[in-house]
Every structure is written in structure tokens, then in C-alpha cells.
Amino acid sequence: MARDYYGTLGVARGATDQEIKRAYRKLARELHPDVNPNEEDRFKEVTTAYEVLSDPEKRRVVDAGGDPLAGPGGAGGFGGDPFGSGGLGDIFQTFFGGGGGGGFGGGRGPRGRVRPGEAALVGVTLDLDEIAEGARKEITVDTAVLCDTCTGSGTRNDSKPVTCATCKGAGEIQAIQRSFLGQVMTVRECPECHGVGETIPDPCLKCAGDGRVRSRRTLTVKIPAGVQEGMRVRLTGQGEVGPGGGPAGDLYVEVSEASDDVFVRDADDLHCTVRVPMADAALGTEIEVPTVLGSVGTVVVDAGTQPGAVVKVRGHGMPHLNTGMRGDLHAHLDVVVPRKLDPTQTELLNSLREAIDDDVELVSTTSKSAGSGGLFSKLRNAFAGR
Numbered sequence: 001m002a003r004d005y006y007g008t009l010g011v012a013r014g015a016t017d018q019e020i021k022r023a024y025r026k027l028a029r030e031l032h033p034d035v036n037p038n039e040e041d042r043f044k045e046v047t048t049a050y051e052v053l054s055d056p057e058k059r060r061v062v063d064a065g066g067d068p069l070a071g072p073g074g075a076g077g078f079g080g081d082p083f084g085s086g087g088l089g090d091i092f093q094t095f096f097g098g099g100g101g102g103g104f105g106g107g108r109g110p111r112g113r114v115r116p117g118e119a120a121l122v123g124v125t126l127d128l129d130e131i132a133e134g135a136r137k138e139i140t141v142d143t144a145v146l147c148d149t150c151t152g153s154g155t156r157n158d159s160k161p162v163t164c165a166t167c168k169g170a171g172e173i174q175a176i177q178r179s180f181l182g183q184v185m186t187v188r189e190c191p192e193c194h195g196v197g198e199t200i201p202d203p204c205l206k207c208a209g210d211g212r213v214r215s216r217r218t219l220t221v222k223i224p225a226g227v228q229e230g231m232r233v234r235l236t237g238q239g240e241v242g243p244g245g246g247p248a249g250d251l252y253v254e255v256s257e258a259s260d261d262v263f264v265r266d267a268d269d270l271h272c273t274v275r276v277p278m279a280d281a282a283l284g285t286e287i288e289v290p291t292v293l294g295s296v297g298t299v300v301v302d303a304g305t306q307p308g309a310v311v312k313v314r315g316h317g318m319p320h321l322n323t324g325m326r327g328d329l330h331a332h333l334d335v336v337v338p339r340k341l342d343p344t345q346t347e348l349l350n351s352l353r354e355a356i357d358d359d360v361e362l363v364s365t366t367s368k369s370a371g372s373g374g375l376f377s378k379l380r381n382a383f384a385g386r
């Protein structure tokens with residue numbers, strides 16, 4: 001039932017990518033509409049065959065006896081393809097969608113009852129430690145699986161599908177209409193068999209002829225360490241079984257990251273906020289910060305550290321997905337001024353104030369001594385930056 005893409009290009013089934021490309025170029029030069037307007041349909045066929053065979057996923061479907069352009073289709077339409085452009089659904093729509101009007105006349109044929117299944121998508125949420133270590137998560141999926149009563153044939157007992165009487169197996173119905181422009185040929189899907197070319201007179205009672213039933217099952221998926229929000233792990237052949245028991249699509253597990261109480265992740269780096277008492281900021285100290293994978297980063301607070309300073313601790317961030325090399329920990333320091341002082345502390349701070357004898361200073365808008373140049377300078381820079 002599937003179209004012969006290899007035959008269209010005139011290459012062997014085992015042809016290399018190079019051979020396929022060469023065959024296509026040669027044919028495209030001969031058949032291009034600019035050169036040879038009468039061969040436009042063949043040019044389209046050849047181009048379609050090349051598009052299929054040069055795509056490893058689609059070629060895999062062809063080699064398995066299916067037709068990737070037949071599409072998942074079915075009563076539910078193609079809404080289930082979660083991958084947008086490039087998915088089977090799109091291509092299916094361009095060929096079978098309304099309005100086309102027989103552009104691919106000849107060689108289209110019935111789409112076949114057994115078709116590849118759709119991909120499925122499920123989400124899984126991991127906390128920061130699970131992402132750092134990698135995790136095995138149990139997921140529950142609800143997909144179409146092969147009907148075990150008819151093992152996908154869709155027929156009851158030993159009965160067989162028969163050629164559709166309405167379209168004589170073509171899967172489509174052609175009609176020639178006269179209009180003032182001349183004859184117009186229209187092609188539409190056969191309403192009896194829905195383009196399949198066959199009907200099942202005695203369908204399986206469990207799946208009603210579809211060859212598949214819905215089933216909920218639990219799978220364990222291995223999530224590698226270092227994955228990022230939105231990444232997808234593919235489980236080959238664990239998606240939806242196709243109509244007529246066609247090969248199952250893949251299952252994609254999309255990772256979400258639960259927010260953490262302490263750390264904010266930025267790719268492989270981690271950020272945290274550390275409150276440092278005023279005296280520690282002035283005198284300097286070291287702070288131990290337990291991070292992921294059981295490691296403890298030492299945040300070195302230099303004497304004279306100012307509020308808002310950021311201290312980088314190398315190698316205490318998240319492991320990189322591919323290399324396992326760890327990113328950095330960035331400790332954002334918040335200097336804490338005591339809210340209440342007892343009489344002894346007040347006296348001590350008073351002595352300190354006299355000893356240091358710094359003036360209170362109104363920050364100049366052009367001053368560089370205050371680090372960032374003060375509030376107005378910041379504002380001005382922010383506007384200038386636009």
C-alpha cells in the first residue's frame with residue numbers, strides 16, 4: 001500500500017545518502033518545471049520521495065514497510081503531534097488537506113490501513129538534587145497499544161478485510177465537473193473507507209477494527225544528570241500504536257525543574273544569597289555552603305566586603321549534561337546590620353564610630369568612589385543604555 005519512494009528515485013533500498021542525493025539531483029534537472037513543464041507532477045513526486053528518503057526518521061518508516069506521508073490521520077485528526085513543523089501531521093495535511101484539488105494526480109493511491117503511530121509526550125518534574133544526580137522516575141502513560149484480541153489486524157476470528165466497494169480500493173473518488181473554464185477534475189477521500197481502500201466486514205469486537213486499544217501503564221525513565229528545563233528524553237517505540245496496529249511512535253518525556261528553597265539555577269551555575277553579619281563583612285570570614293552532590297563550597301568573604309558583592313566558588317554548581325564538569329556557585333552577599341543593640345554593644349559601636357571617624361557622604365552623581373557611582377548615575381546609565 002505504501003508508495004515506492006525508492007522506485008520513484010530509481011535507487012536500491014540500501015542506497016547511501018549520497019546515492020539518493022545524486023539520483024534526485026539528476027532527476028530534478030531533467031524534470032524541473034522551468035525545463036520541462038509537462039513533467040510537473042513527476043517533479044513533485046521525485047521531490048517528495050527525496051524529502052522522505054533524506055530524512056532518517058521517515059526513511060526508517062519506509063524501511064519498516066510504512067508510509068510516513070500517510071500520516072497518523074484517523075478520526076481524531078492530527079492534533080496530537082506535539083512537535084510542530086517537521087512532524088508527520090504537517091506533511092499529511094499538505095497532501096490531504098482541503099483545497100489542494102488533485103495536485104498529485106497519479107500515484108497517490110490509498111493511504112493504507114496500517115500506518116505509523118503518533119509520538120506521545122508526558123512531563124516529569126525533578127528537584128535540584130535529582131537533576132544533579134540523575135534519576136529514575138516512574139511515569140504513567142496512557143497510549144494506544146496493540147489490541148491483544150486481534151493482534152492489530154482489526155478483524156474478527158479469521159475474517160479478512162475486503163477491497164472497498166465504493167472506491168474499488170483507490171481510497172479516493174474522482175469526479176469530473178464541467179464549468180465555464182472547462183473540465184475540472186476533483187479528488188476527494190472515499191467516505192466509505194476514509195481513504196484506506198479496504199473495509200472490514202467483520203471487525204474485532206474489542207477494538208472495533210482499529211487494531212489498537214487505549215491502555216494505561218507505568219514506565220521507568222532514566223533522566224541523565226544535568227538536564228535542563230524543557231529537555232525531552234525519547235523512549236523509542238513507547239508512543240501511540242498506529243491505526244491497524246502500525247508501528248508505535250516514540251514517547252517523549254519532558255523535564256520540568258521544581259524550584260529550590262535555596263538555589264536558583266542558571267544553566268550549570270547555581271546562585272544563592274548569603275546573609276553576612278556586619279562585623280564579618282568588615283573583618284572577613286569563610287562560610288561553608290552545602291550544595292548539590294554532597295559537596296560543600298567555601299565562600300571566602302574578604303575583609304571589607306560590601307553589600308551586594310558576589311563571590312564565585314568554582315566547581316560547586318550543577319554537573320554539565322554531557323561532560324559532567326560542574327559549573328560554579330555564585331554567593332550573593334547581603335550584609336546584615338544589627339537591628340537591636342544592648343548597652344554594651346552600643347558602647348562598643350560608639351567607640352568604633354569615633355575610631356573610624358568616617359563622614360556620612362551624599363553621593364555625587366559623577367562619583368566613581370561609591371563603586372557604581374550612586375543612584376542617579378545608575379538611573380542615567382539605565383536610560384542611556386536604551
Ligand SMILES: [Zn+2]
Pocket residue numbers: 147148149150151152153154155204205206207208209210211212
Ligand atoms: Zn482487535
Ligand SMILES: [Zn+2]
Pocket residue numbers: 164165166167168169170171172190191192193194195196197198
Ligand atoms: Zn473506499
